[in-house]
Amino acid sequence: MAYNKVINATQRTFERTMTYDMYTDPKVLEKEMDLIFSKSWQLVGHVSQVEKAGAFFTADVMGEPIIVIRGTDEVLRAFYNVCPHRATKLEKNEAGKKKILQCMYHGWTFKTDGSLNRAPNFRGEDAACVQDACLRPVRMEVLESLIFVNLDDNATPLAESYGDFFDQLSKFEFLSELKRTHRKTRIIKANWKAFIDNYLECDHCHIAHPSFIDTLDMKDYQITMCENYSIQGTVVKPDKQYGEVDLNEAEMQGGTFFWLWPNLMLTIYPGPGNMASIEMIPIDHETTLAVYTYYFREDSLEKLSQEEKDLMTFAEEVRAEDIELVELEQIGFRSRAFNKGRYASSEQAIVQFHEMVLEALDE
Ligand code: FES
Ligand SMILES: [Fe+2]
Known part of the structure; x- marks a missing residue:
């Protein structure tokens, strides 16, 4: 991609947006799946979910079943959650802890490093044909406690994919103390x-x-x-600061909102150490699964302080306001009234995003 470090907004000369069929044509989504989503890093989880040996969680990455598991050797690995015998989805549970994974169909079992343990229906001379039948690994990298997967075996390493983003993120020192507290999903039309x-x-x-x-x-x-990626934000108004809470400086500095190509947003609000991730996962060309994950110092909702709960309520209020807007916008995308919109000079981050989409699709 052509974006190097900070982009000078005045370099952008776009006035009209990309055409609205980019939002309404199922063929565009097919191309995006192929050329964008199957080649980009997707956030699947947080290390707090797989701290102990044998701990695993499963995920769906653009239709691909994935399992992330900490081996009995303490190494974290990711595999396609698919049995090498005859394709059955291997682990059905969303999360758990196991020393051996077993396929429900013919009972093949696998070690936590992905190697075949037993194939009970392959005996005698059959046994030779399954010797190398292990789980297929998938690209996985962990940075700042976030676990990313990429379906492209030849993808650029995660740290090199987003400029200095991870350096920016590491300035929030409290992030290493956070756990994955809560996840919720919502369908957006x-x-x-x-x-x-x-x-x-x-x-x-x-x-x-x-x-x-x-x-x-x-x-x-x-x-x-x-x-x-892009970064936006500002500081908290002086009279709205969290005066009574014991916060370190990083926590006081304000709202910081990151976007990472193509569909990930990370938000850090002023207040007690927090982060939220938002993934926008296409279900079809006009339907999207929004996955919201909250990270606080506590690992469950019940343990959150009042300040932390207020912060979640605040974030959710803002989000609901946005969802209403984009659902109204989608109605207009379908209308014959216009086929393009206009960019304000303050909307250069959208221009960046659109240029990246068009470039990826070779449009
Ligand atoms: S499909 Fe998994 S053991 Fe047969
Ligand atoms: Fe908004």
């Missing part, structure tokens, strides 16, 4: 890109998010485009 567009500008914040602009100092709101 809009194309996946509509929500990314919505996230990449804050002009609508003044109109749509009263609580957001009440808390954050919008005079200092900035959006910076970087290599395959």
Whole structure:
């Protein structure tokens, strides 16, 4: 991708957006699946989910069943969650702890390193034909406690894929203390890109998010485009700071909102150490599964402090406001009234995103 470090917004000369069929045509989504999603890093989990030997979780990465498991040798690995005998999905549970994985169909068993343990229906001379039948590994990398998977075996390493993003993230020192606290999903009746567009500008914040602009100092709101990601945010208004909570400096600095190509957003709100990830996963060209995961110092909702609960409520309120907007936008994308929109000069992060989509699709 052509984005190096910070992009100068004035270099952008786009005035009209990409055509609306990009949001309504099922063939576009087919191409995106092929050329974008099956080649990009996808967040699947957090190391707090797989701390102990044998701990695993399963995930669906763009239709591919995946299992991430910490081996009895303590090494974290990811595999396609598919039996090498005859394709059956191997582990059905979402999470758990096992020393041996067993296929329900003919009872093949696998060690936590993916090697075949036993194939009970292959005996005698059959045994030779299954010697090398192990689980197929999938590219996995962990940075800042976040576990990413890439379906492309030849993908650029994660750390090199997003410029200096992980350096930026590591400045939030509390992140290493966070656990995966809660995950929730929601179906949005809009194309996946509509929500990314919505996230990449804050002009609508003044109109749509009263609580957001009440808390954050919008005079200092900035959006910076970087290599395959962008960062936006501002500081908290002085009178809205969390005075009574014992917070370190990083936690006080304000709202920071990252977008990572293509469909991941990471948000850090002012207040007690926190992060949320939002993944926009296309179900079809006009339906998207939004996956929201919250990370706090506690591993369950029940243990959260009032400040942490308030923060979640705040984030969810803002999100619901956005969902309503993108669902209304999708109705207009389908209309014959217009076939393109316009970019304001404050919407350059959307231009960056759209250019990357068009480049990936070779449009
Ligand atoms: S399909 Fe898994 S053991 Fe046969
Ligand atoms: Fe918004």
